[in-house]
Structure formats: structure tokens, C-alpha cells
Amino acid sequence: MRKNDRFSPDLLLAEAECEPTYFMDFNHQIISYGAEAIYCFVENYDLCFYPHRVADIMGKCARGIPCDGKKNVISMCEYIASKPEYNKYLTRYFVDADFDDNSTLNKRIYVTPCYSIENLYVDQTVVSDILENEYKIRRNDSSGKHQKTINLFNSELSAFHSGVLLFNAWYRAIKHKGIDSSNEVNLKDSFPSVLFNYQVMKASNKDAYSISEIEALYPKAPKTSKAEIELSKEYLFKDPKRFRGKYEMQFLYIFFQFLNEDSKNAHQYTVLNRGINWDRKRMISTLEHYVQTPLDMRNYILTGERK
Numbered sequence: 001m002r003k004n005d006r007f008s009p010d011l012l013l014a015e016a017e018c019e020p021t022y023f024m025d026f027n028h029q030i031i032s033y034g035a036e037a038i039y040c041f042v043e044n045y046d047l048c049f050y051p052h053r054v055a056d057i058m059g060k061c062a063r064g065i066p067c068d069g070k071k072n073v074i075s076m077c078e079y080i081a082s083k084p085e086y087n088k089y090l091t092r093y094f095v096d097a098d099f100d101d102n103s104t105l106n107k108r109i110y111v112t113p114c115y116s117i118e119n120l121y122v123d124q125t126v127v128s129d130i131l132e133n134e135y136k137i138r139r140n141d142s143s144g145k146h147q148k149t150i151n152l153f154n155s156e157l158s159a160f161h162s163g164v165l166l167f168n169a170w171y172r173a174i175k176h177k178g179i180d181s182s183n184e185v186n187l188k189d190s191f192p193s194v195l196f197n198y199q200v201m202k203a204s205n206k207d208a209y210s211i212s213e214i215e216a217l218y219p220k221a222p223k224t225s226k227a228e229i230e231l232s233k234e235y236l237f238k239d240p241k242r243f244r245g246k247y248e249m250q251f252l253y254i255f256f257q258f259l260n261e262d263s264k265n266a267h268q269y270t271v272l273n274r275g276i277n278w279d280r281k282r283m284i285s286t287l288e289h290y291v292q293t294p295l296d297m298r299n300y301i302l303t304g305e306r307k
Contacts, residue, residue: 042065042073043069048285049284057298114241120241121290122248163191168243
């Protein structure tokens with residue numbers, strides 16, 4: 001079996017039968033809530049994001065079942081589908097697109113329209129609402145600071161993308177070749193600072209590293225060609241929300257920290273004399289209510305089928 005066949009239904013079904021943990025959680029939940037609830041299988045970090053949206057849209061109690069990763073969510077979908085006695089229970093399955101080929105996934109599984117739900121947070125409308133509600137920078141402020149700060153957000157996000165583009169393109173290329181634990185490509189939540197150390201409004205923000213420097217950090221990763229890298233760049237250029245979500249949230253955190261510093265002295269972009277205490281690890285849950293539900297997600301929640 002090739003590495004990039006890791007989402008094949010037969011393999012996932014076999015793995016699900018060997019790993020009953022998440023199915024046991026499901027069973028415990030249905031004992032308590034029965035057929036009146038709807039059961040949401042999520043990767044884990046997104047537990048705060050999906051169930052309450054499902055409850056609001058469906059008008060039913062929604063119970064989240066964290067599965068410790070995309071692969072396990074898919075396994076649970078295949079496993080439960082193989083057991084007709086569970087057909088009476090409403091289920092929904094949510095995974096991030098990542099850089100995977102998701103074209104063959106079961107239609108019962110929702111796949112984000114961007115790299116991950118984190119990308120939905122790094123959005124002009126979301127940031128505009130946060131500026132108004134958290135930083136008290138009103139849209140109609142006579143100083144024009146709201147629009148000035150939005151302009152800074154957009155220009156800095158573009159600068160950040162320029163800096164992380166090559167790495168994202170490389171990562172997508174090796175994902176499409178197929179990687180597993182033997183390749184030891186274990187990415188952290190923050191972009192490798194030895195390659196690119198982003199700061200707001202710093203002239204040094206540029207793509208100044210090379211593929212060879214990336215490969216030196218991950219020597220067991222598959223080698224890529226220039227054509228493969230360029231193809232991945234084209235994919236990323238088409239939609240900024242295709243960049244790796246963890247790095248996008250890193251950018252958002254750094255941008256808000258810049259506003260916090262500005263509020264202490266300069267007040268070029270802020271009006272408060274204090275910053276907002278953001279916990280980066282909790283930003284997904286803290287800011288969740290600012291994020292709109294995409295139309296395709298809403299339709300999936302209603303129908304249980306991905307279009």
C-alpha cells in the first residue's frame with residue numbers, strides 16, 4: 001500500500017475495529033442522550049467549534065466526540081456506517097482539508113473549504129468585528145483608525161504569506177508524495193523561526209530561505225522538484241486560506257500583540273490605553289463566536305452529506 005492510500009476505507013475500517021476508544025465514547029453518549037441528540041465526530045482541537053453550530057442549525061442537542069485526529073474521524077465514519085443498528089442515530093463528521101487529497105472521502109464527512117477551521121479566523125470581517133468589540137475601535141470612528149488598522153492587517157497578512165509561501169508549497173508537495181512517521185516531518189504550531197521570523201512592520205519580512213535549508217531541517221522527507229514546488233505555489237496563490245492554519249493563527253496572535261504594544265504608547269492604530277490579554281492556545285475557543293458558518297458547512301449540517 002502506498003503512503004498516500006492512508007484514507008482507504010478498508011484500512012480505516014480495520015483500524016477502527018482495533019481502536020474502540022472513540023466508538024466507546026459514542027456508545028456512552030447514546031446511552032445518555034439516545035436518538036434525540038446529534039453526534040458530532042471532530043478531530044479534537046475543533047471541539048469548541050462544531051457542536052454548538054450543529055445545535056443552533058438543527059435545533060437539537062449536539063454532542064461532540066473528539067477523535068484525536070482526522071484519520072480517526074474518518075475511521076469512525078466507516079465503522080459506524082458498517083453497523084446498520086446505528087442508523088437511527090444522527091451523526092456528523094468534521095475534518096480539516098489540510099493538504100490531503102480528500103476527493104475519495106465518504107460524502108458523510110465534511111471537509112473544510114480551506115486548509116482548516118483556523119483559516120476562517122484570519123479574515124478581514126472577523127478582525128474588523130474584533131477591533132470594534134474588543135479594542136473598541138469603532139468602524140465610524142472619526143480618527144479613521146479602524147480602516148487604517150484593517151489596511152495594516154491586510155498588508156501584513158500579505159507580507160506574512162510571502163514569507164511562509166515556500167515552506168507551505170514544499171509541505172504540500174511532500175504530502176502529495178506521501179509521508180508517514182518514518183519521514184519525521186512533525187510540524188509545530190509556529191513557523192520555523194530559523195527560516196523566517198515574522199514581526200509586524202519589519203522590512204526583513206521576506207522569503208529569504210531556500211528549499212535546501214528546509215530539507216536540512218527535515219532530512220528524511222521526500223525530495224521535491226522545482227516543478228512540484230511551483231505547482232504547489234500556484235495552488236496557494238489561488239486562495240490565501242489554503243495556507244497551513246496553525247501558521248495563520250500564529251500571524252493573528254502576533255498581529256494582536258502588536259496592537260497591544262501600540263495601545264501602551266504610540267496609539268497609531270488603537271484607542272484604548274490597555275491591550276487585550278490573548279491566550280494563544282485558547283484563541284480558537286475565545287474567538288469562535290466571531291467566525292461565520294460557511295454555506296457549505298451549513299448545508300452539510302442540515303443534510304449530513306458533503307456536496
